[in-house]
Amino acid sequence: MKDIVLDRLNKMEDLQQRRVLRSLMNSVFLNLVEYQEELNRQLERRVFEEVEDHESKHDVYVSMCRREEWDPLHEYLFPVLPQDTEPRRIDLKDVIAALSGGAEVRLFSLFLECGYPLIQQLLQSAKSFPGELRTDRGTYAIRVRLERNMDYIREIEKLYRIFLSNGLPWKTVNHPYAYKFVDAVLTGVDGQLAEDEEVLEISVHLEEYEAYKRTDLVPLWNIQRLELKTGGFPVPAADRVNYEHVLPLRKTGTQHGYLVDVNDDSIRYVKRAPEELVVVSPLEKSDAWQVLKLVEPVGSGITGLVKPAYPLMSNRQRLDFIGSYGRKQGQIVRSRGEIVRMIHAFDVSDWLELTHVEIRPPGAANPLTYELNRFMTDEVRVDNGKWRMCLGFGKQNIGRGHDYLAEDVMSFLVSQVQMSFPEYRCEGEWA
CATH class of the missing domain: 1.10.287 (Helix Hairpins)
Structure with missing residues (x-):
C-alpha cells in the first residue's frame, strides 16, 4: 500500500x-x-x-564413532548402550561350559559397512568363518558364524513403549546403523582350553566380506538418562485419587525434550508445561524419577565444530505450516500428493527422491527395504493378502562414501508411510 x-x-x-x-x-x-x-x-x-509443532523437541539424532574417539563430555551425543564404551571381557570358564553343553557363545559385535541386501544375503547363507583365539598359553583355531544383533533394536522398542507411556505420538526412529550390527557367535574351538587361561585377542576373517568389517564402534544418540527430583511435595490431583509430582526443568534446559522412564503402571499420564513436567501418579511419595532427556543438538562451540565420523541422522521433520497443521489434525489425505508431502517433510529426504507410487496385487516379493516398526502390532489387519504399495526412489544427494546407507534411509521413509497406510504392505524399490 x-x-x-x-x-x-x-x-x-x-x-x-x-x-x-x-x-x-x-x-x-x-x-x-x-x-x-x-x-x-x-x-x-x-x-x-x-499449530506449532512441539513434537520437534522429541526428535532422535543418531551417529557412531570408534571406541577410542568417544567423548564422554559430548554435549548431545551419548552411547545407546553405556557398556559399549568399555572393551568386552571374555571369561573362558563360560566359554568352556557352553561348548561342553553343546551351546554357542556370543563373542562380540561387528559392524558391516555395506548395503542391506548384502547383509541379508550373508545372514541367510548361515556361513561360518575361520578365526583365531589367542591366549597367554597359545593360539587356537576357531569357527564363527554371524547372526543379527538385536541389542540396539530392542533399545528402540523400549523407547517406543516409553513414548506410549508418556502419551506422545510415535515417529519412526531413523537409526540405520542399528540394523548393520551382527554378532560373532563361537561354534567350535580346535584344541582344549583351560579355565585359567587369559584371553589376549580374538580375530575373525570374513573372507569376501572382510572389506566391510568394522570393529570397536559405539552407536550414539541424543538421549541422556537423568534422575530428576520433584520440586516440593506431591499434591492431590483433580480426580482426588492420584497425586501430581512436579519436575522442574530450568536447570536441565527447557529447550530439550523429556520422557519419564517407566516400565510399569506407576504413572497415569504426564502433563507438560514450558518449564516443568507434571507426573500424575498413584504414588503418594516419590523423591526422584528416571527421565530420558532428548538433547537438542548444538551447532556452536567446540562440540559443534567436532563432527562425528559417521553421518548424523535424525527423524526431524521440516518446520512448515501445512505439515504441522496436518499432523495436529491427525487425518490422512489418501493421495499421491500426501505421500510426497510426508516423505519430503523429513530432512533426510534430501538423500532420495520419490519417483513413483504403484499399487500392486498381493504376492511374494523380496523388497529392498525392511520394516522399522515391527514392534507395533496390528491386531485387526493381517499382513498376508495385503495389496502392495511400491514406492520408487532415485538417489540424488547421498554424500560420498555413504551409499551403503541408501536402503536404510529408504526403509525409514517407507516405514513412516506404512504407519499412515496400514491397509497396504509398503515396499521400497529403486526407480
Missing part, C-alpha cells in the same frame, strides 16, 4: 498539491496502514503458534 501511495504522489505534476497530499498521508493514512499491517502480523503469528 505504501508503494502504491508513493507511486501516485510521484505522478502528480502540481507540487503544491503533492506537498499537501503527502502531509495528509503521513499524518493519517500511513499510520493507519502501519497499524493494520501490525495487526495482520499479530494474527498470523497467533495462527502459527496455535
Whole structure:
C-alpha cells in the first residue's frame, strides 16, 4: 500500500498539491496502514503458534564413532548402550561350559559397512568363518558364524513403549546403523582350553566380506538418562485419587525434550508445561524419577565444530505450516500428493527422491527395504493378502562414501508411510 501511495504522489505534476497530499498521508493514512499491517502480523503469528509443532523437541539424532574417539563430555551425543564404551571381557570358564553343553557363545559385535541386501544375503547363507583365539598359553583355531544383533533394536522398542507411556505420538526412529550390527557367535574351538587361561585377542576373517568389517564402534544418540527430583511435595490431583509430582526443568534446559522412564503402571499420564513436567501418579511419595532427556543438538562451540565420523541422522521433520497443521489434525489425505508431502517433510529426504507410487496385487516379493516398526502390532489387519504399495526412489544427494546407507534411509521413509497406510504392505524399490 505504501508503494502504491508513493507511486501516485510521484505522478502528480502540481507540487503544491503533492506537498499537501503527502502531509495528509503521513499524518493519517500511513499510520493507519502501519497499524493494520501490525495487526495482520499479530494474527498470523497467533495462527502459527496455535499449530506449532512441539513434537520437534522429541526428535532422535543418531551417529557412531570408534571406541577410542568417544567423548564422554559430548554435549548431545551419548552411547545407546553405556557398556559399549568399555572393551568386552571374555571369561573362558563360560566359554568352556557352553561348548561342553553343546551351546554357542556370543563373542562380540561387528559392524558391516555395506548395503542391506548384502547383509541379508550373508545372514541367510548361515556361513561360518575361520578365526583365531589367542591366549597367554597359545593360539587356537576357531569357527564363527554371524547372526543379527538385536541389542540396539530392542533399545528402540523400549523407547517406543516409553513414548506410549508418556502419551506422545510415535515417529519412526531413523537409526540405520542399528540394523548393520551382527554378532560373532563361537561354534567350535580346535584344541582344549583351560579355565585359567587369559584371553589376549580374538580375530575373525570374513573372507569376501572382510572389506566391510568394522570393529570397536559405539552407536550414539541424543538421549541422556537423568534422575530428576520433584520440586516440593506431591499434591492431590483433580480426580482426588492420584497425586501430581512436579519436575522442574530450568536447570536441565527447557529447550530439550523429556520422557519419564517407566516400565510399569506407576504413572497415569504426564502433563507438560514450558518449564516443568507434571507426573500424575498413584504414588503418594516419590523423591526422584528416571527421565530420558532428548538433547537438542548444538551447532556452536567446540562440540559443534567436532563432527562425528559417521553421518548424523535424525527423524526431524521440516518446520512448515501445512505439515504441522496436518499432523495436529491427525487425518490422512489418501493421495499421491500426501505421500510426497510426508516423505519430503523429513530432512533426510534430501538423500532420495520419490519417483513413483504403484499399487500392486498381493504376492511374494523380496523388497529392498525392511520394516522399522515391527514392534507395533496390528491386531485387526493381517499382513498376508495385503495389496502392495511400491514406492520408487532415485538417489540424488547421498554424500560420498555413504551409499551403503541408501536402503536404510529408504526403509525409514517407507516405514513412516506404512504407519499412515496400514491397509497396504509398503515396499521400497529403486526407480
